[in-house]
Amino acid sequence: MSTIQMATSERKRLHPHKFTLWLGIGSIVMMFAGLTSAVLVKHSGSDWRGFTLPTIFWYSTGVLLLTSLSIQISLRAFKERQMRRYRLLLSLTAMGGVIFVGLQYRGFEALWAQHLYFTNSVAVSFLYVIFGLHALHVLGGIVALLILFARAFSARSRNYSPVPVEIVSTYWHFVDLLWLYLLVFFILIQ
Numbered sequence: 001m002s003t004i005q006m007a008t009s010e011r012k013r014l015h016p017h018k019f020t021l022w023l024g025i026g027s028i029v030m031m032f033a034g035l036t037s038a039v040l041v042k043h044s045g046s047d048w049r050g051f052t053l054p055t056i057f058w059y060s061t062g063v064l065l066l067t068s069l070s071i072q073i074s075l076r077a078f079k080e081r082q083m084r085r086y087r088l089l090l091s092l093t094a095m096g097g098v099i100f101v102g103l104q105y106r107g108f109e110a111l112w113a114q115h116l117y118f119t120n121s122v123a124v125s126f127l128y129v130i131f132g133l134h135a136l137h138v139l140g141g142i143v144a145l146l147i148l149f150a151r152a153f154s155a156r157s158r159n160y161s162p163v164p165v166e167i168v169s170t171y172w173h174f175v176d177l178l179w180l181y182l183l184v185f186f187i188l189i190q
Helices: 003-012 016-043 056-079 083-113 122-153 163-189
Strands: none
Touching: 016 122, 016 163, 056 083, 056 163, 083 122, 122 163
């Protein structure tokens, strides 16, 4: 095998960290698919009591979509070695993630104001579990963003491999798409 063929086959391989990420995403998809399937089964039951999602969940969706855009532009800035722009966009993405979680909490406060608690109905219980699990995954993404942030501002670390940024970006896009799926799902089953 020639050197060029070996280099080409090496480039086509999936990085081990990216492979691990895709395995994780697959398991998260299965977990949420199982939960939403359970919602569909329980939806036909006599104890199902519908509810209306608070409008603040739409605002949180807008924030999350903007963070998806900012992480994508930050990835491009990193690859072009525009480190100042990369750091700024990475910071905006992390702040947007924190704002999203805060808006989610406000959404639950609106549910509490309607006296919709975890134990009131099966529908609301599923909402709490599913949205809460999603918020935990967003918090995991925020932690990953903070690690990238620390590396970006570290004087000791000068690693220009795009792999960590690509991994965090892919994960962030995934939690954004997952949120859109969950929001549309709960709107449709109301």
